[in-house]
Amino acid sequence: MSIRERLSGNEAIATAMRQIEPDVFAMFPITPSTEIPQYYAAYVADGRVSTEFVCMESEHSALSACLGAEAAGCRAVTATSSAGLSYMNEVLYVAGSMRLPVVIAVSCRALTGPININHDYSDSMAERDSGFIQLYGENNQEAYDNYLMAHRIAEHPDVRLPLMVCEDGFITSHAIENIELEEDAAVKAFAGTYEPEHYLLNPNEPLAAGPYGISAYYMEARVAQAEAMKRAKKVILDVASDFENTFGRHYGLFEAYRMEDADIAMVIMGSSAGTAKAAVDRLRDKGIKAGLIKVRVFRPFPGEELAEALKNCRAVAVMDKSEGFSSCGGPLFAETASACINLDSRPKMIDIVYGLGGRDFTVKAAESVYERLCGIASGKDIGPVYSHMGQREG
Amino acid sequence: MVECEDVVPLRLTAGSKGADAPQDKRGTIMIEIRWHGRGGQGAKTASQLLADAAFMAGKYVQSFPEYGPERSGAPITAYNRISEERCLIHSNIYEPDYVAVVDETLLQSVDVTAGLREEGAVIINSAKDPDELRPALKGYNGRVCTIDARKISMECLGAYFPNTPMLAAVVAVSGCVDKEQFIKDMEESYRHKFAKKPQVVEGNLKCLRLSMEQVRYLD
Numbered sequence: 001m002s003i004r005e006r007l008s009g010n011e012a013i014a015t016a017m018r019q020i021e022p023d024v025f026a027m028f029p030i031t032p033s034t035e036i037p038q039y040y041a042a043y044v045a046d047g048r049v050s051t052e053f054v055c056m057e058s059e060h061s062a063l064s065a066c067l068g069a070e071a072a073g074c075r076a077v078t079a080t081s082s083a084g085l086s087y088m089n090e091v092l093y094v095a096g097s098m099r100l101p102v103v104i105a106v107s108c109r110a111l112t113g114p115i116n117i118n119h120d121y122s123d124s125m126a127e128r129d130s131g132f133i134q135l136y137g138e139n140n141q142e143a144y145d146n147y148l149m150a151h152r153i154a155e156h157p158d159v160r161l162p163l164m165v166c167e168d169g170f171i172t173s174h175a176i177e178n179i180e181l182e183e184d185a186a187v188k189a190f191a192g193t194y195e196p197e198h199y200l201l202n203p204n205e206p207l208a209a210g211p212y213g214i215s216a217y218y219m220e221a222r223v224a225q226a227e228a229m230k231r232a233k234k235v236i237l238d239v240a241s242d243f244e245n246t247f248g249r250h251y252g253l254f255e256a257y258r259m260e261d262a263d264i265a266m267v268i269m270g271s272s273a274g275t276a277k278a279a280v281d282r283l284r285d286k287g288i289k290a291g292l293i294k295v296r297v298f299r300p301f302p303g304e305e306l307a308e309a310l311k312n313c314r315a316v317a318v319m320d321k322s323e324g325f326s327s328c329g330g331p332l333f334a335e336t337a338s339a340c341i342n343l344d345s346r347p348k349m350i351d352i353v354y355g356l357g358g359r360d361f362t363v364k365a366a367e368s369v370y371e372r373l374c375g376i377a378s379g380k381d382i383g384p385v386y387s388h389m390g391q392r393e394g
Numbered sequence: 395m396v397e398c399e400d401v402v403p404l405r406l407t408a409g410s411k412g413a414d415a416p417q418d419k420r421g422t423i424m425i426e427i428r429w430h431g432r433g434g435q436g437a438k439t440a441s442q443l444l445a446d447a448a449f450m451a452g453k454y455v456q457s458f459p460e461y462g463p464e465r466s467g468a469p470i471t472a473y474n475r476i477s478e479e480r481c482l483i484h485s486n487i488y489e490p491d492y493v494a495v496v497d498e499t500l501l502q503s504v505d506v507t508a509g510l511r512e513e514g515a516v517i518i519n520s521a522k523d524p525d526e527l528r529p530a531l532k533g534y535n536g537r538v539c540t541i542d543a544r545k546i547s548m549e550c551l552g553a554y555f556p557n558t559p560m561l562a563a564v565v566a567v568s569g570c571v572d573k574e575q576f577i578k579d580m581e582e583s584y585r586h587k588f589a590k591k592p593q594v595v596e597g598n599l600k601c602l603r604l605s606m607e608q609v610r611y612l613d
Contacts, residue, residue: 171458178449362486
């Protein structure tokens with residue numbers, strides 16, 4: 001039986017962690033993710049979990065401690081945001097290449113500068129090539145559910161890759177909303193226990209972890225990692241299917257909202273997707289065939305599936321909540337456009353960078369994007385392919 | 395100006411809110427509330443308490459503040475959405491149905507009624523009557539309510555906690571939660587929260603009841 005509750009995104013993730021009860025939680029605090037270890041410290045102090053809770057001197061060290069624990073054969077977790085994730089950068093790549101399924105909860109926040117504590121995806125997008133699986137949630141419920149699935153995906157023998165559960169800083173992490181929690185025992189049973197095939201604390205199998213990879217071996221290791229990331233797609237769907245059978249909530253690689261006959265569509269991530277859905281509903285009421293795709297899994301990128309979902313649209317706007325300074329569009333646009341490159345007929349596509357550093361994204365703003373798409377779909381000039389919205393002019 | 399035991403909430407309907415009003419799929423309206431306070435006064439907590447009350451009454455809720463550098467005494471804003479279905483929208487609220495002002499000195503520096511729907515109301519923590527405050531509201535023509543949170547809080551709790559009276563006033567004026575159900579749920583919540591200090595439960599309940607009775611309003 002689900003439990004009707006109201007919680008912030010951070011408390012929802014901390015609750016999921018408590019229910020799964022990892023062996024090690026190594027932490028260093030940073031806004032807006034700090035509440036996750038804060039709640040968890042209370043669970044430890046109250047004797048509700050037997051996790052080894054380690055306060056480290058930096059994020060670099062926190063993730064390094066997680067890697068040590070994972071290599072030893074433990075389930076290890078941490079949480080971070082913004083500059084904290086950047087400071088982990090070196091160790092993120094190590095986690096991926098060592099194939100250690102550590103799970104990081106990321107409350108996504110802008111990177112400096114100017115210094116800013118609010119939400120965008122500049123932190124998580126900067127780590128898109130680190131070898132982590134990345135799941136993004138629209139609200140506290142999806143943050144919780146993504147976390148419940150995270151360890152099983154990461155630890156699956158076909159995958160063995162680290163994973164980030166991304167929620168929107170403040171917008172999700174600090175907003176209190178209704179949520180359906182699952183019972184502790186049901187969550188424990190769903191998440192299972194971590195049984196690594198190879199680990200350092202196995203006296204029957206001495207092994208080296210993370211050794212030097214000379215040119216004769218490096219490329220094989222990287223290709224093996226890339227193949228694991230490809231296999232992760234199926235595992236993510238299998239775990240989602242078991243999740244739906246167990247708890248009743250459906251998840252895919254992305255959510256297609258009113259896409260069945262859509263002429264125009266938006267590709268978007270996170271909490272803004274909910275706001276844009278309200279715009280889609282209004283446009284549908286007016287007879288405009290608008291749809292929306294909310295990308296849940298950014299790594300591995302569901303390119304083929306997205307291309308299939310978008311192929312019948314006439315105009316598509318990709319919404320990037322991070323600025324990659326490529327001068328031709330953000331990371332979600334680059335991935336989505338390249339996914340569609342080999343379609344026989346494909347939609348006109350534009351990229352709009354929005355919501356940086358917590359700039360609000362409203363239903364009206366979403367409607368204005370669809371208005372532009374209506375024009376492009378009816379043959380008007382496409383205009384700038386890459387532009388920004390919501391900034392003050394002058 | 396009227397002082398009464400039972401403010402009749404203005405019934406908001408999808409029609410009265412205008413075509414642009416956010417509606418859930420059942421066509422029932424979503425109530426949107428904006429809180430203005432100063433850092434440290436508990437406007438964020440008040441918005442969370444209102445979300446709790448609406449949650450206990452079976453609603454879907456959102457409660458979120460606008461975050462920035464945290465400074466005591468600086469103007470802060472917090473928000474509520476209350477609906478019969480999960481609220482999809484995650485933006486700030488620009489056209490609220492109700493505005494709650496925890497500190498009346500904000501009227502001088504913040505345009506508290508910006509975007510406020512005239513079918514709704516502004517609820518101000520003040521010892522003054524609503525007609526004295528209307529001139530400070532930049533031409534807002536809707537309902538103006540005041541509640542003397544300091545007097546009520548001192549009388550019932552022996553200290554100044556503006557949250558409890560403001561919460562009760564917002565419930566009374568907006569009708570977003572049934573009043574009897576609200577008192578019942580809050581009593582249960584207080585009994586749980588103050589399990590080790592049961593003596594404070596009565597004071598808090600009295601504070602809620604008195605606040606609902608002492609809202610002054612001007613249409």
